[in-house]
Amino acid sequence: ATTLGAAAAQSGRYYGTAVAAGRLNDQTYVNILNTEFNMVTAENEMKWDATEPNRGQFNYSGGDRILNQAVGNGKRVRGHALLWHQQEPGWAQRLEGSDLRRAMMNHVTQVATHYKGKIYAWDVVNEAFADGGGGGRRDSNLQRTGNDWIEAAFRAARAADPAAKLCYNDYNTDSINPKSTGIYNMVRDFKARGVPIDCVGFQSHLTNNAPPDYQANLQRFADLGVEVQITELDIAGSNQANAYGAVTRACMAIRACTGITVWGIRDTDSWRGGENPLLFTGSGAKKPAYNAVLDAL
Ligand code: XIL
Numbered sequence: 001a002t003t004l005g006a007a008a009a010q011s012g013r014y015y016g017t018a019v020a021a022g023r024l025n026d027q028t029y030v031n032i033l034n035t036e037f038n039m040v041t042a043e044n045e046m047k048w049d050a051t052e053p054n055r056g057q058f059n060y061s062g063g064d065r066i067l068n069q070a071v072g073n074g075k076r077v078r079g080h081a082l083l084w085h086q087q088e089p090g091w092a093q094r095l096e097g098s099d100l101r102r103a104m105m106n107h108v109t110q111v112a113t114h115y116k117g118k119i120y121a122w123d124v125v126n127e128a129f130a131d132g133g134g135g136g137r138r139d140s141n142l143q144r145t146g147n148d149w150i151e152a153a154f155r156a157a158r159a160a161d162p163a164a165k166l167c168y169n170d171y172n173t174d175s176i177n178p179k180s181t182g183i184y185n186m187v188r189d190f191k192a193r194g195v196p197i198d199c200v201g202f203q204s205h206l207t208n209n210a211p212p213d214y215q216a217n218l219q220r221f222a223d224l225g226v227e228v229q230i231t232e233l234d235i236a237g238s239n240q241a242n243a244y245g246a247v248t249r250a251c252m253a254i255r256a257c258t259g260i261t262v263w264g265i266r267d268t269d270s271w272r273g274g275e276n277p278l279l280f281t282g283s284g285a286k287k288p289a290y291n292a293v294l295d296a297l
Contacts, residue, residue, distance in 0.1 A: 004279075004290075005038035005075075007297035008259065011252065014039040014120075015297070016078065016261035018232065021045050021062040023269065024069055028284040032265050033073075039120065040070040041078040041231070041261055043271075047087040051111050055091050055103060060114055067118060078231070078261065079119040081126035081169060082108045083153050085140035093141065101145040105156050112160035121165035121199055121229065124157045125150050131172055135182035150186070151195040158196040169201030169231055175211035176220070187224050201231035204247060205263070205272070208237035215250035222256035232263040234270060234277035241288040244279070248296035 001007035004015035016039025023029045033040075044050055045062030052058050070077050083104055095103055112122065128150055130138040137143050150168070157166050168187065173180040183200065190197045200221050204210075211217075218228045230251055235243045251257035264270045268282035279290040 001297075002294075004036045004293060004297065007294055009038065010297070013251070013257070013297075014076065014259035016040060016075075016259060017265050018043040018261065018263045019066050019070070020264075020269065021065045024065065029265055029269070030069075032280060032284055038075050039078060039259055039261060040066060040075050041080045042066045043264070044087070046079055046111070046115075047081060047084065048092060048107060049087045049089045052092075052107055053089050055089075056106075058110055058114065063115075067115070071118070076120040077118065078229075079112075079115060079122040079164065080231075081123040082111055082157060083124065083142060083149075084126035085138065085142055086127070088141075096141055096144060098145070100141055101149065101152075104142060104145065104149065105152060108153050108156040109160045112157045112164070115164075116161040117163055119161065119164045121167050121227075122157055122161070123169040123201055123231070124153050124166050126169045127171065128168075129170055129173075129179050129182050131179060133178045135178035135185075137182075151190065154190070154196050165198040165227065166196055167199035167201045167227075167229065167231075168197060169203065171203040171205055171232070173202050174204050174206065174217065175213050176217045180217055184221060184224070187221065187226060191224055191226070197226060199227035199229055199258075201229050203232035203263075204230050204234075205232060205277075206235045206243060206247070208235070208239045209243050210246045210250065214247065215253055218250060218254050218257055222254050227256050227258045228254065229258055230260040233260055234263045234272060234275075235289070236272060236275035236277040240277070241292040244289040245292035245296045248293050252296060
Protein backbone atom coordinates (compact mmCIF):
# COMPACT_ATOMS: atom_id res chain seq x y z
CA ALA A 1 0.00 0.00 0.00
CA THR A 2 1.14 3.53 -0.71
CA THR A 3 -0.81 5.52 1.87
CA LEU A 4 -0.93 5.37 5.67
CA GLY A 5 -4.62 4.53 5.80
CA ALA A 6 -4.44 1.79 3.17
CA ALA A 7 -1.33 0.30 4.76
CA ALA A 8 -2.98 0.22 8.19
CA ALA A 9 -6.15 -1.27 6.70
CA GLN A 10 -4.17 -4.28 5.44
CA SER A 11 -4.09 -5.50 9.04
CA GLY A 12 -7.57 -4.24 9.96
CA ARG A 13 -6.22 -1.11 11.63
CA TYR A 14 -6.82 2.57 10.96
CA TYR A 15 -4.44 5.50 10.57
CA GLY A 16 -5.89 8.81 11.68
CA THR A 17 -5.14 12.46 12.24
CA ALA A 18 -6.47 15.34 14.26
CA VAL A 19 -8.33 17.82 12.06
CA ALA A 20 -9.00 21.51 12.70
CA ALA A 21 -12.22 22.80 11.10
CA GLY A 22 -10.52 26.09 10.26
CA ARG A 23 -8.06 24.33 7.94
CA LEU A 24 -10.66 22.53 5.83
CA ASN A 25 -10.47 25.19 3.13
CA ASP A 26 -6.69 24.71 2.76
CA GLN A 27 -6.30 22.61 -0.40
CA THR A 28 -2.89 21.13 0.50
CA TYR A 29 -4.19 20.12 3.92
CA VAL A 30 -7.37 18.56 2.56
CA ASN A 31 -5.51 16.70 -0.20
CA ILE A 32 -3.20 15.03 2.34
CA LEU A 33 -6.12 14.36 4.68
CA ASN A 34 -8.18 12.68 1.99
CA THR A 35 -5.27 10.70 0.54
CA GLU A 36 -3.51 9.43 3.64
CA PHE A 37 -5.92 9.05 6.56
CA ASN A 38 -9.01 6.93 7.25
CA MET A 39 -9.80 8.11 10.80
CA VAL A 40 -10.32 11.67 12.04
CA THR A 41 -10.36 13.31 15.48
CA ALA A 42 -11.61 16.88 15.92
CA GLU A 43 -8.64 18.72 17.43
CA ASN A 44 -10.85 21.07 19.50
CA GLU A 45 -14.35 21.18 18.02
CA MET A 46 -16.00 18.42 20.08
CA LYS A 47 -14.64 19.62 23.43
CA TRP A 48 -16.92 20.97 26.15
CA ASP A 49 -16.13 24.68 25.59
CA ALA A 50 -16.89 24.30 21.87
CA THR A 51 -20.03 22.17 22.12
CA GLU A 52 -21.76 23.78 25.14
CA PRO A 53 -20.51 27.38 25.34
CA ASN A 54 -23.51 28.29 27.49
CA ARG A 55 -25.21 25.89 29.86
CA GLY A 56 -27.83 23.89 27.98
CA GLN A 57 -27.07 25.61 24.64
CA PHE A 58 -25.24 23.27 22.34
CA ASN A 59 -23.22 24.21 19.27
CA TYR A 60 -22.16 21.42 16.97
CA SER A 61 -21.14 23.53 13.96
CA GLY A 62 -17.38 22.84 14.06
CA GLY A 63 -17.73 19.22 15.09
CA ASP A 64 -20.35 18.54 12.46
CA ARG A 65 -18.20 20.16 9.79
CA ILE A 66 -15.31 17.85 10.62
CA LEU A 67 -17.54 14.80 10.91
CA ASN A 68 -19.32 15.47 7.62
CA GLN A 69 -16.02 16.05 5.79
CA ALA A 70 -14.68 12.79 7.19
CA VAL A 71 -17.75 10.63 6.55
CA GLY A 72 -18.21 12.17 3.11
CA ASN A 73 -14.72 10.98 2.24
CA GLY A 74 -15.08 7.49 3.68
CA LYS A 75 -13.35 8.07 6.98
CA ARG A 76 -14.44 7.21 10.51
CA VAL A 77 -14.36 9.56 13.48
CA ARG A 78 -13.00 9.32 17.02
CA GLY A 79 -14.91 11.59 19.38
CA HIS A 80 -12.72 13.78 21.61
CA ALA A 81 -13.48 14.45 24.45
CA LEU A 82 -16.68 14.34 26.53
CA LEU A 83 -15.16 15.30 29.91
CA TRP A 84 -11.78 16.95 30.50
CA HIS A 85 -10.64 19.41 33.17
CA GLN A 86 -9.19 21.64 30.42
CA GLN A 87 -11.21 23.53 27.82
CA GLU A 88 -14.22 23.56 30.11
CA PRO A 89 -16.53 26.48 29.32
CA GLY A 90 -16.33 29.28 31.88
CA TRP A 91 -19.76 28.51 33.29
CA ALA A 92 -18.71 24.93 34.11
CA GLN A 93 -15.42 26.09 35.66
CA ARG A 94 -17.52 28.08 38.12
CA LEU A 95 -19.72 25.10 39.13
CA GLU A 96 -19.07 22.51 41.80
CA GLY A 97 -20.69 19.67 43.69
CA SER A 98 -24.00 18.16 42.66
CA ASP A 99 -24.80 21.03 40.29
CA LEU A 100 -21.56 20.42 38.38
CA ARG A 101 -22.19 16.65 38.41
CA ARG A 102 -25.62 17.23 36.84
CA ALA A 103 -24.11 19.51 34.20
CA MET A 104 -21.33 16.99 33.44
CA MET A 105 -23.70 14.08 32.95
CA ASN A 106 -26.08 16.16 30.88
CA HIS A 107 -23.15 17.19 28.69
CA VAL A 108 -22.10 13.58 28.15
CA THR A 109 -25.65 12.52 27.34
CA GLN A 110 -26.40 15.42 25.00
CA VAL A 111 -23.18 15.28 22.98
CA ALA A 112 -23.11 11.49 22.73
CA THR A 113 -26.77 11.57 21.66
CA HIS A 114 -26.13 14.21 19.00
CA TYR A 115 -23.41 12.04 17.47
CA LYS A 116 -25.16 8.73 18.15
CA GLY A 117 -24.22 6.04 15.64
CA LYS A 118 -21.58 8.23 13.96
CA ILE A 119 -18.58 7.84 16.28
CA TYR A 120 -16.19 4.89 16.18
CA ALA A 121 -14.84 5.55 19.67
CA TRP A 122 -15.33 8.32 22.24
CA ASP A 123 -12.68 9.62 24.59
CA VAL A 124 -15.26 9.72 27.38
CA VAL A 125 -12.79 10.99 29.97
CA ASN A 126 -9.48 12.68 29.18
CA GLU A 127 -6.47 13.19 31.48
CA ALA A 128 -8.08 12.39 34.84
CA PHE A 129 -4.92 10.99 36.46
CA ALA A 130 -2.17 12.99 38.14
CA ASP A 131 1.44 13.11 36.97
CA GLY A 132 4.21 12.00 39.28
CA GLY A 133 4.61 9.06 41.57
CA GLY A 134 1.30 8.84 43.37
CA GLY A 135 -0.69 6.99 40.74
CA GLY A 136 -3.89 8.71 41.81
CA ARG A 137 -6.49 10.99 40.33
CA ARG A 138 -5.74 14.55 39.30
CA ASP A 139 -7.46 17.18 41.43
CA SER A 140 -10.08 19.07 39.41
CA ASN A 141 -13.60 20.35 39.82
CA LEU A 142 -14.72 17.16 38.03
CA GLN A 143 -12.85 14.93 40.52
CA ARG A 144 -14.22 16.91 43.45
CA THR A 145 -17.77 15.87 42.49
CA GLY A 146 -16.85 12.37 43.71
CA ASN A 147 -14.48 9.57 42.74
CA ASP A 148 -17.26 7.81 40.82
CA TRP A 149 -17.46 10.57 38.19
CA ILE A 150 -15.49 8.55 35.63
CA GLU A 151 -17.66 5.45 35.81
CA ALA A 152 -20.80 7.61 35.83
CA ALA A 153 -19.60 9.26 32.62
CA PHE A 154 -18.92 5.91 30.96
CA ARG A 155 -22.37 4.61 31.90
CA ALA A 156 -24.05 7.77 30.57
CA ALA A 157 -22.09 7.56 27.31
CA ARG A 158 -23.01 3.89 26.84
CA ALA A 159 -26.69 4.65 27.41
CA ALA A 160 -26.61 7.50 24.89
CA ASP A 161 -24.65 5.74 22.11
CA PRO A 162 -24.43 1.98 22.59
CA ALA A 163 -22.51 1.53 19.30
CA ALA A 164 -19.55 3.75 20.16
CA LYS A 165 -16.51 2.22 21.78
CA LEU A 166 -15.80 4.06 25.03
CA CYS A 167 -12.19 5.01 25.81
CA TYR A 168 -10.21 6.49 28.67
CA ASN A 169 -7.45 8.74 27.22
CA ASP A 170 -4.31 10.19 28.84
CA TYR A 171 -0.66 11.31 28.39
CA ASN A 172 2.60 10.33 30.13
CA THR A 173 1.20 6.82 30.06
CA ASP A 174 3.66 5.55 27.46
CA SER A 175 5.68 3.38 29.82
CA ILE A 176 4.97 1.29 32.90
CA ASN A 177 4.96 4.06 35.52
CA PRO A 178 2.84 5.06 38.52
CA LYS A 179 0.42 7.08 36.37
CA SER A 180 -0.19 4.35 33.79
CA THR A 181 -0.43 1.79 36.58
CA GLY A 182 -3.10 3.88 38.30
CA ILE A 183 -5.08 3.87 35.06
CA TYR A 184 -4.42 0.15 34.61
CA ASN A 185 -5.87 -0.51 38.06
CA MET A 186 -8.95 1.59 37.24
CA VAL A 187 -9.54 -0.29 33.98
CA ARG A 188 -9.10 -3.64 35.71
CA ASP A 189 -11.62 -2.56 38.35
CA PHE A 190 -14.08 -1.32 35.69
CA LYS A 191 -13.85 -4.62 33.82
CA ALA A 192 -14.36 -6.58 37.06
CA ARG A 193 -17.44 -4.54 38.04
CA GLY A 194 -19.01 -4.29 34.59
CA VAL A 195 -18.43 -0.57 34.07
CA PRO A 196 -18.59 -0.13 30.29
CA ILE A 197 -15.09 0.57 28.96
CA ASP A 198 -13.80 -0.68 25.61
CA CYS A 199 -10.51 1.04 24.98
CA VAL A 200 -7.63 3.01 26.41
CA GLY A 201 -6.06 5.85 24.44
CA PHE A 202 -2.36 6.61 24.77
CA GLN A 203 -1.76 10.17 23.60
CA SER A 204 1.96 9.59 23.06
CA HIS A 205 3.25 13.16 22.86
CA LEU A 206 6.89 12.09 22.72
CA THR A 207 10.39 13.46 22.22
CA ASN A 208 13.10 11.42 20.48
CA ASN A 209 12.11 7.97 21.67
CA ALA A 210 9.31 5.64 22.55
CA PRO A 211 10.10 4.30 26.05
CA PRO A 212 11.71 0.83 25.92
CA ASP A 213 8.65 -0.69 27.62
CA TYR A 214 6.15 1.06 25.31
CA GLN A 215 4.95 -2.21 23.78
CA ALA A 216 4.89 -4.05 27.12
CA ASN A 217 2.75 -1.29 28.58
CA LEU A 218 0.24 -1.45 25.72
CA GLN A 219 0.23 -5.23 26.06
CA ARG A 220 -0.67 -5.22 29.76
CA PHE A 221 -3.72 -3.08 29.01
CA ALA A 222 -4.68 -5.30 26.06
CA ASP A 223 -4.48 -8.27 28.42
CA LEU A 224 -7.28 -6.67 30.48
CA GLY A 225 -9.58 -7.11 27.47
CA VAL A 226 -9.67 -3.55 26.14
CA GLU A 227 -8.54 -2.19 22.79
CA VAL A 228 -5.56 0.11 22.90
CA GLN A 229 -5.23 3.05 20.53
CA ILE A 230 -2.48 5.58 20.03
CA THR A 231 -4.54 8.72 19.97
CA GLU A 232 -2.45 11.92 19.68
CA LEU A 233 0.94 10.84 18.43
CA ASP A 234 3.59 13.46 17.77
CA ILE A 235 7.33 13.07 18.24
CA ALA A 236 9.87 15.87 18.43
CA GLY A 237 13.63 15.54 18.17
CA SER A 238 16.41 14.30 15.93
CA ASN A 239 15.56 10.60 16.37
CA GLN A 240 12.04 11.28 15.16
CA ALA A 241 11.88 8.85 12.25
CA ASN A 242 13.24 5.93 14.28
CA ALA A 243 10.87 6.68 17.12
CA TYR A 244 7.86 6.83 14.78
CA GLY A 245 8.93 3.45 13.41
CA ALA A 246 9.21 1.99 16.91
CA VAL A 247 5.76 3.23 17.97
CA THR A 248 4.23 1.83 14.80
CA ARG A 249 5.90 -1.57 15.26
CA ALA A 250 4.73 -1.72 18.89
CA CYS A 251 1.13 -1.23 17.82
CA MET A 252 1.47 -3.72 14.97
CA ALA A 253 2.77 -6.34 17.40
CA ILE A 254 -0.41 -6.18 19.49
CA ARG A 255 -3.63 -7.53 18.01
CA ALA A 256 -5.74 -5.28 20.27
CA CYS A 257 -3.89 -2.14 19.11
CA THR A 258 -6.49 -1.10 16.57
CA GLY A 259 -5.12 2.16 15.24
CA ILE A 260 -2.86 5.16 15.43
CA THR A 261 -3.79 8.84 15.22
CA VAL A 262 -1.21 11.60 14.70
CA TRP A 263 -2.04 14.97 16.28
CA GLY A 264 -2.10 17.00 13.08
CA ILE A 265 -0.96 16.73 9.47
CA ARG A 266 1.88 19.19 8.73
CA ASP A 267 4.43 20.52 11.20
CA THR A 268 2.79 23.92 10.80
CA ASP A 269 -0.52 22.41 11.97
CA SER A 270 0.97 21.13 15.23
CA TRP A 271 0.06 22.44 18.68
CA ARG A 272 3.76 21.93 19.55
CA GLY A 273 4.81 25.06 17.72
CA GLY A 274 8.37 24.95 16.42
CA GLU A 275 9.03 21.34 17.42
CA ASN A 276 8.11 19.95 13.98
CA PRO A 277 6.75 16.71 15.47
CA LEU A 278 4.54 15.51 12.58
CA LEU A 279 4.84 13.44 9.37
CA PHE A 280 4.61 16.23 6.76
CA THR A 281 6.56 19.46 6.37
CA GLY A 282 4.84 22.81 6.39
CA SER A 283 4.66 22.68 2.61
CA GLY A 284 3.10 19.22 2.68
CA ALA A 285 6.12 17.07 1.78
CA LYS A 286 6.54 13.63 3.31
CA LYS A 287 9.27 13.53 5.97
CA PRO A 288 11.59 10.59 6.80
CA ALA A 289 9.22 9.86 9.69
CA TYR A 290 6.43 9.28 7.16
CA ASN A 291 8.48 6.64 5.38
CA ALA A 292 9.39 5.00 8.69
CA VAL A 293 5.69 4.70 9.52
CA LEU A 294 4.68 3.41 6.09
CA ASP A 295 7.46 0.82 6.20
CA ALA A 296 6.34 -0.40 9.63
CA LEU A 297 2.60 -0.69 8.88
C1 XIL B 1 -4.72 20.64 22.12
C2 XIL B 1 -4.96 21.23 20.73
O1 XIL B 1 -4.09 20.60 19.82
C3 XIL B 1 -4.74 22.71 20.77
O2 XIL B 1 -5.16 23.28 19.52
C4 XIL B 1 -5.51 23.36 21.91
O3 XIL B 1 -5.18 24.74 21.98
C5 XIL B 1 -5.21 22.68 23.22
O4 XIL B 1 -5.50 21.30 23.10
N1 XIL B 1 -4.11 16.54 25.05
C6 XIL B 1 -5.35 16.45 24.45
C7 XIL B 1 -5.69 17.33 23.30
O5 XIL B 1 -6.13 15.57 24.80
O6 XIL B 1 -7.04 17.68 23.28
C8 XIL B 1 -4.83 18.57 23.29
O7 XIL B 1 -5.10 19.28 22.10
C9 XIL B 1 -3.36 18.22 23.42
C10 XIL B 1 -3.09 17.50 24.72
